[in-house]
Amino acid sequence: MLIETKEKREAPPRVRSANLTEVVAIQNASVKAKLQVEGLSAWFGTNKVLFGIRMQIPENRVTAIIGPSGCGKSTFIRTLNRMHEMVVGARVEGQVRLDGQDIYAQDIDPVLLRRRVGMVFQKPNPFPTMSIRDNVLAGLRLTRALDRGRGEEIVETALRQAALWEELSDRLDEPGGSLSGGQQQRLVIARALAVEPDVILMDEPCSALDPIATARIEDRIHALKEKYTIVIVTHNMQQAARVADRTAFFLLGELIEYENTNDLFTAPKDKRTEDYITGKFG
Amino acid sequence: MKPAAAIKPRARATPIRERVVEYALLGSGLFSILTTAVILAVLVYETAGFFSEVSLADFFGDTQWTPLFSDKHFGIWPLVLGTLLTTAIAMAVALPLGLLAAIYLSEFAPEKVRRVIKPALEVLAGVPTIIYGYFALVFLTPLLQKLIPGLAGFNALSPGIVMGIMIIPMISSLSEDALHAVPMSLKEGAWALGASRLAAVFRVTIPTALSGIAASVILAVSRAVGETMIVAIAAGQQPRLTADPRVPIETMTTYIVQISLGDTPTGTIEYQTIFVVGASLFAMTFGMNMLSQRLARRFRGKYEP
Numbered sequence: 001m002l003i004e005t006k007e008k009r010e011a012p013p014r015v016r017s018a019n020l021t022e023v024v025a026i027q028n029a030s031v032k033a034k035l036q037v038e039g040l041s042a043w044f045g046t047n048k049v050l051f052g053i054r055m056q057i058p059e060n061r062v063t064a065i066i067g068p069s070g071c072g073k074s075t076f077i078r079t080l081n082r083m084h085e086m087v088v089g090a091r092v093e094g095q096v097r098l099d100g101q102d103i104y105a106q107d108i109d110p111v112l113l114r115r116r117v118g119m120v121f122q123k124p125n126p127f128p129t130m131s132i133r134d135n136v137l138a139g140l141r142l143t144r145a146l147d148r149g150r151g152e153e154i155v156e157t158a159l160r161q162a163a164l165w166e167e168l169s170d171r172l173d174e175p176g177g178s179l180s181g182g183q184q185q186r187l188v189i190a191r192a193l194a195v196e197p198d199v200i201l202m203d204e205p206c207s208a209l210d211p212i213a214t215a216r217i218e219d220r221i222h223a224l225k226e227k228y229t230i231v232i233v234t235h236n237m238q239q240a241a242r243v244a245d246r247t248a249f250f251l252l253g254e255l256i257e258y259e260n261t262n263d264l265f266t267a268p269k270d271k272r273t274e275d276y277i278t279g280k281f282g
Numbered sequence: 283m284k285p286a287a288a289i290k291p292r293a294r295a296t297p298i299r300e301r302v303v304e305y306a307l308l309g310s311g312l313f314s315i316l317t318t319a320v321i322l323a324v325l326v327y328e329t330a331g332f333f334s335e336v337s338l339a340d341f342f343g344d345t346q347w348t349p350l351f352s353d354k355h356f357g358i359w360p361l362v363l364g365t366l367l368t369t370a371i372a373m374a375v376a377l378p379l380g381l382l383a384a385i386y387l388s389e390f391a392p393e394k395v396r397r398v399i400k401p402a403l404e405v406l407a408g409v410p411t412i413i414y415g416y417f418a419l420v421f422l423t424p425l426l427q428k429l430i431p432g433l434a435g436f437n438a439l440s441p442g443i444v445m446g447i448m449i450i451p452m453i454s455s456l457s458e459d460a461l462h463a464v465p466m467s468l469k470e471g472a473w474a475l476g477a478s479r480l481a482a483v484f485r486v487t488i489p490t491a492l493s494g495i496a497a498s499v500i501l502a503v504s505r506a507v508g509e510t511m512i513v514a515i516a517a518g519q520q521p522r523l524t525a526d527p528r529v530p531i532e533t534m535t536t537y538i539v540q541i542s543l544g545d546t547p548t549g550t551i552e553y554q555t556i557f558v559v560g561a562s563l564f565a566m567t568f569g570m571n572m573l574s575q576r577l578a579r580r581f582r583g584k585y586e587p
Binding site: 111114118121123125128191192 | 465475
């Protein structure tokens with residue numbers, strides 16, 4: 001059985017592959033680590049949900065986080081842009097370094113951090129009171145960073161990156177809520193891109209979408225990793241296999257295994273990973 | 283497995299007692315509808331009687347309201363203006379304070395503070411209006427007279443301010459509900475883009491809750507328009523076509539009190555005036571309540587899947 005005692009879970013996690021250096025080996029090539037997570041634990045009130053995570057997230061690659069419901073995968077990516085602490089009573093310990101800089105250091109403003117680490121949520125959340133154009137520009141307007149006159153150019157670039165320009169270029173004044181679910185999710189991606197972040201976090205971005213809309217989002221993920229570092233949480237193992245360079249398996253708040261995606265799915269080293277990817281539980 | 287117990291047929295599907303209760307409930311429902319209908323019918327009947335003697339042109343065209351004088355004038359505007367003046371003063375107080383309280387409670391207050399402040403604010407709405415009226419007359423007016431030269435003992439300003447204080451919880455409570463109903467996902471969306479809490483509140487949360495906030499404001503306006511006791515006590519009884527808040531005026535509600543408590547014989551034109559004023563008042567508050575409900579419905583429809 002997979003249910004462990006609390007004492008056992010408090011023990012140091014047995015992470016076999018996480019590299020201590022700043023370089024991550026991916027498919028025999030070395031890549032710079034964009035995010036380095038060290039001894040990261042998280043709580044909701046007195047309930048501990050993450051246990052000493054240590055992980056290196058490579059730059060310009062897609063990293064997938066998989067695991068059964070309640071394993072802490074969403075909480076984990078919400079610690080990467082300090083969204084976790086916006087929940088009342090939520091707390092974090094440990095380090096997350098973005099380009100070597102600890103984002104939990106005293107002098108870091110979480111608001112500025114979030115301009116570098118964007119996020120796309122499970123449910124498409126375009127702002128209902130804004131037009132498509134204003135949704136794309138929302139991040140820049142909210143942070144007063146919009147250059148007058150550059151608006152149209154930013155809107156076009158972001159919508160092209162999200163593969164929405166062809167569909168929507170003549171509908172920019174319509175409300176964001178008038179789009180289909182898949183379009184809304186791509187609009188939200190465009191909104192995140194317009195701020196020009198370094199990292200994009202995606203929390204089950206396709207779980208509310210049909211297969212065609214999902215394929216489009218995955219196609220975008222492939223294209224975007226040239227410019228951005230992407231971390232995607234998914235409960236869909238096929239999706240992880242399709243989009244991710246590296247995959248991490250979380251269970252009960254611990255990082256069990258973190259490997260090149262191919263290796264994790266074809267030759268899992270941990271019995272629990274194997275049980276999960278072969279569908280024995282979850 | 284045990285065999286299922288056979289269901290014994292009864293003489294009647296529903297026992298008498300149940301049907302009595304059902305009719306009693308129906309009756310109570312119909313009673314309130316009937317009351318409203320009768321009130322409307324009386325208003326329409328007496329208003330029709332009034333307009334058989336006074337022309338619409340006089341009613342809407344004259345600038346004086348003197349039904350009790352020998353030189354009678356029936357221009358409604360002094361009463362309407364008096365009502366709008368006290369309402370405007372009340373809203374000038376209640377709108378900023380109520381909205382800021384709602385924003386604070388919904389978006390910034392820690393749970394502990396919220397649990398104390400919200401009920402405390404709602405106590406304001408439970409104070410009997412007669413107490414507000416005396417508060418305006420014997421406390422606020424003398425106080426304001428020290429600050430504002432030329433402020434009469436009866437005026438629109440003091441009851442307007444007090445009425446505004448009374449309405450604050452109405453705006454703060456309903457607007458807080460509207461702000462609170464904005465989905466967390468939208469606020470998170472704004473935060474994730476690097477918006478500060480304040481920017482997220484003003485650029486995302488408030489615009490999204492706007493129709494709910496507007497509904498609460500309209501409801502508060504219609505409460506101020508219909509408020510009687512405070513203005514009857516502290517605003518005076520002089521129908522006057524003025525926007526000066528320092529002098530005595532008369533609101534529509536106060537006029538109805540004045541005639542109802544006086545010795546005006548039934549059936550006379552003076553008597554009928556209270557029905558025509560009542561009908562005008564009813565039309566104003568009814569229109570605003572309809573508008574408020576429509577806005578509230580639009581607001582509810584927006585997020586339900």
